[in-house]
Amino acid sequence: MDLNNGEIMDYLREKDIKPSSIRIKVLKYLMDNQIHPTVDDIYKGIGDDIPTLSRTSIYNTVNLFKQNGVVVEINLGEKESRYDINTKPHGHFKCEKCGNIYDFPLPENLNKKLSNFTINRMSINYYGLCPDCRKESE
């Protein structure tokens, strides 16, 4: 993704969010840094641009984004939540060595039905060693 400001604003409007300077910067950050950032990552990432930026504004923004389906919150058992601009269902792999988080497609033989239950959403997380870290430790 490499959208200009007008396109970013349209994207927000599509999701019923009135564009604002912080919302545009946060959305752009999320699109350009698809690393499943924490609130603090976002704060540090766009803080240089906005000297008076408050962490609360990032919280407000990601919560609004979540409510309106712009991001999905992901929880990997860390203390901080992470936010994913990719809202389509997919799995996450967290490397326990380097901390990187990788996307992977949901296994096609995954059980997507449980009799008499209504499944609204699922969260599929794996933990282990990524290829680089695995190689490093032979």
Added chain:
Amino acid sequence: MDLNNGEIMDYLREKDIKPSSIRIKVLKYLMDNQIHPTVDDIYKGIGDDIPTLSRTSIYNTVNLFKQNGVVVEINLGEKESRYDINTKPHGHFKCEKCGNIYDFPLPENLNKKLSNFTINRMSINYYGLCPDCRKESE
């Protein structure tokens, strides 16, 4: 499960944990109440027996249990962690209406490989409506 004290103590020793009065009570609670309790649930559950019980002791105990493979910590995106005496891989369904948490078996042919990644553990969580709550809301 309905083990007597001696059996509970043996179970702990098998996991290299020296039995103690609190550890025995917590383990028994976890076996008798397989509801994926929080620290607070455990504290309230066994607090009547031990008037001087401290929450810190529950934290100490569940952390020790986790380290030694007696329980597995589960994280359902709530603020509190939950603890599961069933350490075999299985999925969790959380009802968003009543809050109950249900176990479900993972498909045994579930894709447990990602090429070049080493998977140490996985966490599979579904969210939605349980049969009772689904029926209630027609």
Added chain:
DNA sequence: AATAAAATTGTAACTATTACAAATTTGTAT
């Protein structure tokens, strides 16, 4: 019984997140 080791307690610290009111910015009508 004396001593050492381990378990338990109580309090304070830490930290992610939210609540909320004040301040600032943006939009609108005159």
Added chain:
DNA sequence: ATACAAATTTGTAATAGTTACAATTTTATT
């Protein structure tokens, strides 16, 4: 442009789960 209203942003305080750690109590060993 000015005045006013609405929305956004900020700053600080409150909340809550968890951990750090020293003091106390319990358990084991000599």
